[in-house]
Amino acid sequence: QVQLVESGGGLVQAGGSLRLSCAASGLTFTLYTMGWFRQAPGKEREFAAAINRGGGGTSYADSVKGRFTISRDNAKKTVYLQMNSLKPEDTAVYYCAATYDRTWSPPKQHDVYNYWGQGTQVTVSS
DSSP: OOEEEEEOOEEEETTOOEEEEEEEESSOGGGOEEEEEEEOTTSOOEEEEEEOTTSSOEEEOTTTTTTEEEEEETTTTEEEEEEOSOOGGGOEEEEEEEEOOOOSSOOOOGGGOOEEOOOEEEEEEO
């Protein structure tokens, strides 16, 4: 079955960096657009970033644009989220997701993503 396993979360001071990874198995990775979403306590899950199948098209939430970079290694079936200049408001559980999507511009709506990981906690202290 499809599995998405996130890693790389942790506790970091404001202004610091973290790199999240999501290893996929059980699917043909090159056919799936990959996304990162996040959910803070008491808030709804929100879109952070996504990357299309080939890696040439990306989408970002305005709140992370210029600070976060999404990338993928299709040979390793892994998607990454490099997070720089972290802020306390970035604190959340970060989820990796996959959707069978062929558009150039990756979708931002969480309901089009079919598969989800279990999440990894990111905590940014002030």
